[in-house]
Amino acid sequence: xxxxxxxAESSRSGGHALLDGAQTAWDMLSEEQMQKPIxxxxxxxxxxxxxxxxxxxxxEIGGIPGIGKTQLGIQLAVNVQIPVQYGGLGGKAVxxxxxxxxxxxxxxxxxxxxxxxxxxxxxxxxxxxxxxxxLQPNSFLANIFYFRICSYTEQIAAxxxxxxxxxxxxxxxxxxxxxxxxxxxRDFDDLxxxxxxxxxxxxxxxxxxxxxxxxxxxxxxxxxxxxxxSFQLTLALGDSWSHACTNRIILYxxxxxxxxxxxxxxxxxxxxxxxxVTSKGIRNVTSNCKRVRMM
Amino acid sequence: xxxDRVDKNWLFRGQFMARPHIEPLNPLLHLSSQKLTLxxxxxxxxxxxxxxxxxxxxxxxxxxxxxxxxxxxILLSALLPPSRGGLSAASLFIHSExxxxxxxxxxxxxxxxxxxxxxxxxxxxxxxxxDLLSLLAAAESLVARPPTRLPIRxxxxxxxAALFRSDFDNTPSDLKKRSFLFFxxxxxxxxQARRFGLVVVVTNQVVDVVGSEDGPGRLRVGNYAYLxxxxxxxxxxxxxxxxxxxNTRLFLSRKDMIVENxxxxxxxxxxxxxxxxxxxxxxxxxxxxxxxxxxVDL
Numbered sequence: 001x002x003x004x005x006x007x008a009e010s011s012r013s014g015g016h017a018l019l020d021g022a023q024t025a026w027d028m029l030s031e032e033q034m035q036k037p038i039x040x041x042x043x044x045x046x047x048x049x050x051x052x053x054x055x056x057x058x059x060e061i062g063g064i065p066g067i068g069k070t071q072l073g074i075q076l077a078v079n080v081q082i083p084v085q086y087g088g089l090g091g092k093a094v095x096x097x098x099x100x101x102x103x104x105x106x107x108x109x110x111x112x113x114x115x116x117x118x119x120x121x122x123x124x125x126x127x128x129x130x131x132x133x134x135l136q137p138n139s140f141l142a143n144i145f146y147f148r149i150c151s152y153t154e155q156i157a158a159x160x161x162x163x164x165x166x167x168x169x170x171x172x173x174x175x176x177x178x179x180x181x182x183x184x185x186r187d188f189d190d191l192x193x194x195x196x197x198x199x200x201x202x203x204x205x206x207x208x209x210x211x212x213x214x215x216x217x218x219x220x221x222x223x224x225x226x227x228x229x230s231f232q233l234t235l236a237l238g239d240s241w242s243h244a245c246t247n248r249i250i251l252y253x254x255x256x257x258x259x260x261x262x263x264x265x266x267x268x269x270x271x272x273x274x275x276x277v278t279s280k281g282i283r284n285v286t287s288n289c290k291r292v293r294m295m
Numbered sequence: 296x297x298x299d300r301v302d303k304n305w306l307f308r309g310q311f312m313a314r315p316h317i318e319p320l321n322p323l324l325h326l327s328s329q330k331l332t333l334x335x336x337x338x339x340x341x342x343x344x345x346x347x348x349x350x351x352x353x354x355x356x357x358x359x360x361x362x363x364x365x366x367x368x369i370l371l372s373a374l375l376p377p378s379r380g381g382l383s384a385a386s387l388f389i390h391s392e393x394x395x396x397x398x399x400x401x402x403x404x405x406x407x408x409x410x411x412x413x414x415x416x417x418x419x420x421x422x423x424x425x426d427l428l429s430l431l432a433a434a435e436s437l438v439a440r441p442p443t444r445l446p447i448r449x450x451x452x453x454x455x456a457a458l459f460r461s462d463f464d465n466t467p468s469d470l471k472k473r474s475f476l477f478f479x480x481x482x483x484x485x486x487q488a489r490r491f492g493l494v495v496v497v498t499n500q501v502v503d504v505v506g507s508e509d510g511p512g513r514l515r516v517g518n519y520a521y522l523x524x525x526x527x528x529x530x531x532x533x534x535x536x537x538x539x540x541x542n543t544r545l546f547l548s549r550k551d552m553i554v555e556n557x558x559x560x561x562x563x564x565x566x567x568x569x570x571x572x573x574x575x576x577x578x579x580x581x582x583x584x585x586x587x588x589x590x591v592d593l
Contacts, residue, residue, distance in 0.1 A: 065538045066517035066570025100350045100485045101542055103573035105328050105343070150486035182539070183482060187475035221539045224514070226467070233514075236539075253515045279575060 036089055038080050038174060038215055040072065041282035044273040045260050055173065055215045058206050062220040062235040063251030068258055068277045069219040070101040073176045075282040076217055077144050078114050080174045085129040086118050091173025092143040096158055098182050111140040113280025152183040159201050166212050173214045180218040181236040202244035331494045332380025334372045337590030341579045345380060346494045351484050355499040355531035356547030357524045361564055361583050362498040366451045367400050368587045370416050373449040374409050384448035385415035385441060387434055391457040406586050415445050424458050424476045431483050438491045449494045456500035456532040474536040481540035501529040517544060517569035518576035524548035543571040
């Protein structure tokens with residue numbers, strides 16, 4: 001867009017504006033990369049998400065224990081790192097673990113699965129598209145900036161601290177908070193204050209998403225509410241704060257299959273897709289489907 | 296603890312810029328993956344090594360399913376050196392079920408190769424959730440500055456359900472109060488697990504699944520559509536709220552089978568992984584014998 005504005009200005013002022021507003025081709029490519037969504041590892045889920053988890057947006061992902069929220073969180077922190085040469089963003093991740101669910105050994109497995117699939121999908125190439133040091137599990141682990149939070153005060157401090165951290169680490173393309181509500185579900189004397197604090201936190205995260213072109217993924221728990229004579233699953237702490245989220249995805253069991261559906265989105269239609277949690281991470285249910293990405 | 300007492304100013308001005316503990320993952324690889332052996336290689340194998348340090352594992356099951364037996368067994372395995380899957384550590388056993396199984400613990404410890412194991416096991420009774428919270432607060436100084444030469448690195452709570460049996464009715468406001476306590480207790484346990492490198496094990500009872508298809512008891516949580524024990528469909532007590540509070544949930548079940556024209560009955564026992572961030576669905580049959588709890592290969 002800047003290039004066309006530059007062209008328009010140059011036609012008026014005779015050439016000088018071409019330098020002021022112009023972008024290099026590299027800048028345009030970078031901007032395009034930053035808009036690229038982050039694949040979830042499951043093609044069907046990517047499809048209903050319009051390609052994957054969007055940058056410059058806050059996505060809330062909720063579901064009951066054991067459905068795969070943390071699995072998806074770790075998968076995204078890994079997939080954001082897929083090198084540009086392999087069709088990814090080549091970015092880094094911030095993982096804020098508030099519950100102690102992040103297990104390094106599982107992250108290691110997911111990383112190995114991701115690297116294996118990259119090689120398989122690009123096997124027509126005789127050699128690696130990037131320096132071999134990049135496609136190593138330890139390299140991927142080093143690119144996940146991990147924060148372990150043990151209380152709501154630490155959570156508030158961590159989000160405040162991110163402001164400076166993101167300035168110093170411009171290559172972070174995703175922030176995962178696992179989970180956003182756990183420390184706020186205890187007793188508070190002033191519930192209105194709690195709502196304001198959570199709201200403030202999510203607006204701050206939204207600001208980071210827009211300013212630094214990154215995806216913010218907030219994992220949330222669910223609770224049961226007795227509504228209209230039946231029990232319904234709702235996201236913890238309700239709608240009082242999550243209006244600041246751009247998108248909302250619910251993970252749920254459909255018989256014996258895990259499904260994800262889009263509960264809220266400004267641009268995507270409400271749709272649902274099945275996914276699987278395998279030893280390699282989040283994948284399609286029909287795992288024999290291979291798609292070779294041609295660059 | 297109330298949010299009021301926290302300085303409201305810094306919350307809103309964002310002036311509190313203290314650097315939270317940022318941990319580069321590589322150096323932590325060995326700490327985060329450390330596991331406590333259950334005392335049986337087969338059971339350990341299903342759990343990829345045993346019970347993880349820094350996380351809360353729940354063992355749910357009906358009465359006499361083996362929960363307490365496993366708890367006693369890990370009090371002893373904690374004393375083993377890391378080379379044998381232990382933590383070289385003392386333990387704290389908080390019980391809400393009475394009486395405390397001292398005789399069984401003595402029997403198990405006498406058959407173990409360790410010297411004076413009982414000197415390194417601290418036992419405390421809790422009668423209510425507030426008791427538990429006070430104990431955990433007091434335990435913090437015990438864990439930070441252990442009185443014996445061995446640090447405390449295992450906390451067992453047997454059981455969490457018994458603490459909430461009385462005191463709470465089924466009214467929405469009581470359920471809410473109960474839920475608040477779950478999150479307060481869980482946050483405390485997880486914080487201590489993290490700060491002191493503890494293994495935390497919490498046992499839970501089960502309740503029968505009754506009610507309509509749409510009821511909360513029918514909600515699938517984890518790897519199995521149904522959990523059964525003694526021929527009944529059951530689910531762990533304390534609802535979805537508490538399920539949100541633990542990292543790993545294991546389920547122990549038993550099945551009594553009549554053999555040979557009612558001449559005798561045989562009990563088969565099974566441990567299942569209901570959910571865990573690092574484990575796939577897995578199950579293992581086990582037995583409880585004089586020397587302890589052991590997995591069996593079929």
